[in-house]
Amino acid sequence: MGLINKIFGTTTEKREAKVLPWIPLENSNQINEIKEKSLNKTQLIFKHSTRCGISGMVMNHFVNAYHLNEDDVDLYFLDLLNYRSVSDEVGYKFQVIHESPQLLVIKNGVTLAHASHGAINELDLTEFI
Template sequence: MHQWNTLTEKEAFYTLVEDSAEKPQIIFKDSTTCGISAHAKYKLQSGFEQIAGKAAFHYLDLQAFRPISNLIAQELKVTHQSPQIIVLKDKKVVYTTSHHAIDPGAIARHL
């Protein structure tokens, strides 16, 4: 999706945390071989207009970049899940959910 920033480096993670002081940041952690994750990604793509422009959206292929996923869990003090949504505002996690609970409307309510 053209509005998703691919998260592949730890420096980019630290930058998005800092950027959350100015604009909400969303991280979608995707397990590319998981059917539930594929469904969550489909729901996000189908309802993306509900969050477009309200936050910066970051995509993490956690199988290809598992160290980044581990860093996110450690630094943000969130339990690793897959698929997972994490919303940051003012450098803090304000919402996180996973699996079938991933819903653009619910995400939008936390922006």
């Protein structure tokens, strides 16, 4: 067991969860704020379905790979199940078709990029700062 534990770790080991500076996106008024704030700072919106395994997997990968500074971007989290009407409004205001999971990059009031599923983690977010 010693060699196996060295290779794979033990089941009792706990990793510290990485916490991102999420801003909950819970009402449509915030969408206008995001648009306004995007004139000075890049805004990211991560749309996530809390019941979807694929969405969860993509989000975990996104969280683990995320390396941007709070001074560079604001990062919003939109729970699609609880705030579907807000998601619909995001799609309308930023001219994107709804997908889940989905990441939108907003700058200067417009969507510079958006991606869904595995393509989220292929975006080089540093290009949009």
